[in-house]
Amino acid sequence: MMHRPLITLLISYLLGLLLGNYLYLSAKPTLTLIAALLLIFLGAILLNWKGLGIILFPVVFVLIGSLMMNLHTFPSIPHNHISKLLKDEGINVQGSLYEPPKLLLDRSRLYINAERVYSKRCYTKVTGKILLTIGGSGSDLKYGDRVRFICKLHRARNFGNPGGFDYSRHLALQGIFVTGYLKSSMEIIRIGEGESNYFWKTIEGFREKIRNFIDKEPKLPNRAIIKALLLGETGEIPEETRDNFTVTGLAHILAISGLHMAFIALVASIIIRGILRYSERLILALDINKVAAILTIFPVLFYGFIAGLGVSTLRATIMIVTFLIAIVIDRQRDLYNTLSTAAFIITVISPASIFDVSFQLSFVSVLAILYLTPKFLHYLSLVQGLPAKFTPSVTKVIGRYTGSLVLVSITATMGTAPIVAYHFNRVALLGFIPNIVIVPLVGFIIVPLCLLIAIMIFISPSLAPIFLRLDSVIAGFAVDMVRLFTHLPGVSFWVTTPTLLEITLFYLFIVFLFNVNRLKMARYIALVLLAIIIGDYSYWYYTKNFNRNLRVTFLSVGQGDSALIEFPKGKRMIIDGGGGGYNDSYDTGRHILAPFLWKEKIERVDYLLLSHPHPDHLNGLRFIAKNFEVKEIWTNGQSTDMESYLELMEIVNREGIKKVTVNVETLPKYINGVRVDIYNPPVQLFQGEGMNIKSSFNNNSVVVKLRFKEVSLLFTGDVEEEAEKKLVQLGSRLESTVIKVPHHGSLRSNTEEFLGKVHPSYAVFSVGYKNRFGFPKMQVLERYRDLDSRTYRTDTDGAITMVTDGVSFRVEKFL
Structure with a gap:
């Protein structure tokens, strides 16, 4: 790389940016060290010590x-920052919008x-930035x-x-540490008018x-697509359309990127040239390609500004302008340096871009x-029956454009x-077909x-609607x-989340695979890397399908x-899916359960258990039922x-x-050495008897006990006092090592008599942070502490x- 420093x-x-994301360096000593190294570097140059330089x-x-990265990951927070004035009550705040509102289908940011x-x-x-979400459109x-x-x-x-998804870090890299929610724009x-930049205010006026x-x-279909491709506003695109583009490997089309800028530059350049x-005079007097490159910068910048220059x-915009400038200064053939220059400029302006x-x-x-393209062309030229110059031959058959x-x-x-697999858990094997x-x-x-x-719109408003409808x-x-x-x-499929090691192995394998004819050891290194990749897959397969332990994870779903x-030996069950604390547009199955499963290298779930059909227990199960090969x-x-x-x-029917209906008369089931007992609901479901509908649903929750040798876990759904009274009749059979606390720690549940029968060593409260119900109730927490139960939330x-x-037992907390 020394010919490309x-x-x-x-x-x-x-x-350095990656290092600065994890390690804090004090500014003054580090700047002193940098200055000293630069002096040594200059001395090395003068003494012709190239190696040291x-x-x-x-x-x-x-x-x-x-x-540079420390400025984002370890910011200095002033004493009057809004984050230091937060309370458990409403705060009366005045501020100014430093970006245009982001409009979504059911809310605004x-x-x-x-x-x-x-x-x-x-x-x-x-001081400080606030991300305020407002319900409604x-x-x-x-x-x-x-x-x-x-x-x-x-x-x-x-x-x-x-x-x-690390949401707090995502916002922190933008300088946002505080969020809030209002029900409506009222x-x-x-x-x-607040403080704003006159230039950006003018640009935003044009965008408005x-x-x-x-x-x-009126009656303009696909309005959301046009706004996305022109203004960079993707929030109004219907979820179905967004999903279709993702499935086919075309999600990149909906967000303005280098692809869009490249096409604007290409079309503008063709028209300008x-x-x-x-003009023959211009052809003789000027380098048409350079002039076209200079003039093409203007439509690219115009498009960037109209798109909001987010x-x-x-x-x-920086990437394409850098490539155009490279043409002007006769560096268009050195594309690697041009790409590096663009990356340098972008990461200096915004170091957090690397993430x-x-x-x-x-x-x-x-x-x-x-x-890779030259490598492919080289190997294709070696195929028997194809001419040495593969590209022209192919283009004669299927067209130069299509082949390229x-x-x-x-x-x-x-x-x-x-x-794509790491961030979106998707691989589009045949995605090149829709892309073509x-x-x-x-x-x-x-x-x-x-x-x-x-x-x-600005020069001929009467003609603009015609082009808009077209x-x-x-x-x-x-x-x-x-x-x-x-x-x-097979256009695309879900995949588990690759580890950073697996991503590194993949790229190294590709590099050495495409250099087997250039580097003597490349073939052997590629084989070794392939063996390591196979070994990595085998390790995860064995770990997940031949494990001997029972492993239970209570997920944080709000x-x-x-x-x-x-279960031991690879069987899996999900009990409830969360989902009630958010509007229907937030899918806890897609955004919480599935990423966890993929991170754990899990692609199949054998059983789903819905304790009762309330949204905070069932909503997240929809995505799992659809995408994880569920059997029951x-x-x-x-x-x-x-x-x-x-x-x-x-989804279940499709x-x-x-579908299996369970109640107290359901016979015990053994799943790879774990006994599964159903203790509730009764055969005759709770209904009426002075209960409201919500309480009857809660009391009909499936209560299931898992026993693995000497350890047992009791899952109680949202049972309330009425169901607990029937459950205590089971006597010692209720006693369990772990209890999933009934109804999130409500006072309508967790009666002293019931807890006395269970007498858990560990109690898990599944609750949302500062939830509006005040769960878990303090009295309930005290009841568990009186039993010497170790509590987790x-x-x-x-x-x-x-x-x-x-026999042995261990507990791991993520936070």
């Missing part, structure tokens, strides 16, 4: 990268710079508006499960005019195309597969038309095509219940007309999952894992 320095800088300069960049906190008689000046607020609201604010926090008022024009066009070639759009999935996918896909696009799609898919059709359609037609619409028709055709591609067998039971679902037989329950039953401990061989 920029690449070496970039790698050093990126390593080659070592020192990368070290300097590692230290610089660490300091406001990004607010806090300015003041009001008390009864005065106010305190404060739509918002009249704009960038720069000064607002005031009363809200109970919290520090951003995660659920606390292995494999879960609870926040605009009080005037475009947004209003699109929204006011075509116009310039009409983080991902800014990165894409952003769009940054990773953009650069890795381009790198894969640059590196197929090859580019395959190399980009191969290069990004581990990253949809990417050119979007890139050459829909996106340029979007940009043309933006221009026409673009909508073409976008509708693309959406329909994507829907058809979802039925393509105000709800969910637990994974891993156990219920108490009680049904409801609730939409989420009906959807679950529809997937051919066996999912709101403060995160996921709680209990492992036993039937």
Whole structure:
């Protein structure tokens, strides 16, 4: 790499960013060290000690990268920061929107710079960013508006499960440490203009005019797609459409990235060069390619500004402008250095970009195309029956364009597969087929038309609607095509989350595999790497399917219940799926349970047990039933007309999952050495008897006891006092090592008589952080403490894992 020193320095800088994410370096000593190293470096250059210089300069960049990242990962919080004034009650806050509101289908997100906190008689000046979520659709607020609201604010926090999205860190890298929620936009008022940048205010004014024009066009289908591709606003895209694009490996099309910018640059360059070639004088006097490259920068910048120049759009704009400048200075052939330059600029402006999935996918896909495409062409040229110059031969048969696009799609898919699997748990093996059709359609037609619409709105408002409707028709055709591609067998599938070691092994294997003819040892190293990969897979398969222990994990799902039971020798059961503490748009199965299962290398769940059909227990089971090869679902037989329950039953029927109704008369079942007993509900379900409907559902919860040799666990659902009175008749059979506390620690449950019969050594409370019910109740906590039970809570401990061989017992907390 020494003939490309920029690449070496970039790698050093990126390593520094990674180091700075975990290690704090004091600024003054580190800057002193950097200065000393630079002096030594200059001395080495003067003395012609090249070896020492080659070592020192990368070290300097590692230290610089660490300091840059420390600014984000270890920020200095001022004494008047809003995060230091949080209370368990509403706070009267004034602030200004530092970004345009982000509109979603059922809520809005406001990004607010806090300015003041009001008390009864005065106010305190404060600083800090707030992410405020507002229920309902739509918002009249704009960038720069000064607002005031009363809200109970919290520090951003995660659920606390292995494999879960690190939401608090994601916000912290943006400088956001405080979040809040308002039920409607009526609870926040605009009080005037706040502090804002005049330039960005002007840009946002243009964007607002475009947004209003699109929204006011009557009966415009695919409005959300056009707004996504023109304004970068993806929040209004229907979930079904979003899922279809994800399944077919086309999710990258919906978010403006380097791909969109590249097509704008390509189309603009073709048009500009075509116009310039009409003048013979210009052809003779100027380098048409360089002039076209310079002029192409302007439509690229225009598109970037219209798209809001958000983080991902800014990165894409910098990348494309860097490549255009490379053409102007005759460096277009040195694509690796050009790519490195773009990466350098982006990570200096925003060091946290290195952790952003769009940054990773953009650069890795381009790198894969640059590196792998020539390798593929070389190996294809060696195939017998094909001419040495493979590309022209193929293009004569299937067309130059199609052959190139197929090859580019395959190399980009191969290069990004581990990253996509890590972040999205998807692998699109046949994703190159939809890409061949949809990417050119979007890139050459829909996106340029979007940009043309933006221009026409300002220069010819009467013509703009014509182009808008045309673009909508073409976008509708693309959406329909994507829907058809979802039925393509094997287009994509879910995968477990690869470890960082597995990702590293994959990339090393690809590098050495494609260099077996260049490097003498490459073939043997590739074989060794392949053996390690196979060994890694074998290890996980053995660990998950031939384990001897019973392993139970109580997941943190907010105000709800969910637990994974891993029986010896690989059988698995999920008891409840959580999901009631959030609106229906938040799928706890997709966003909490599934990521945990994939992180644990679990692709199959044998049994689902729904204790009772309340949303905080059943909603998350829908995604699991659909995607994890479930064989049986156990219920108490009680049904409801609730939409989420009906959807679950529809999935059960469609997937051919066996329905099993259980009650107190169900015979004990043995699952790989673990005895499973059902203690509730009774044959005649609780109903009436002075109970409201909710209490009858709670009291009919399936109560199940697992016994593995000397250790037992009791899962109680949401049973209340009435059910507990019947359960105490079981006497000593109730006694258990562990109890999943009934009804989240409610006073309507957990009677002293019942707890006396169970007498647990460990008690697990499945509750949401600062939930509105005040669970667990203090009196209930005291009852367990009086029994000397060791208590755990999912709101403060995160996921709680209990492992036993039937005799010994250990507990692991995630937080």
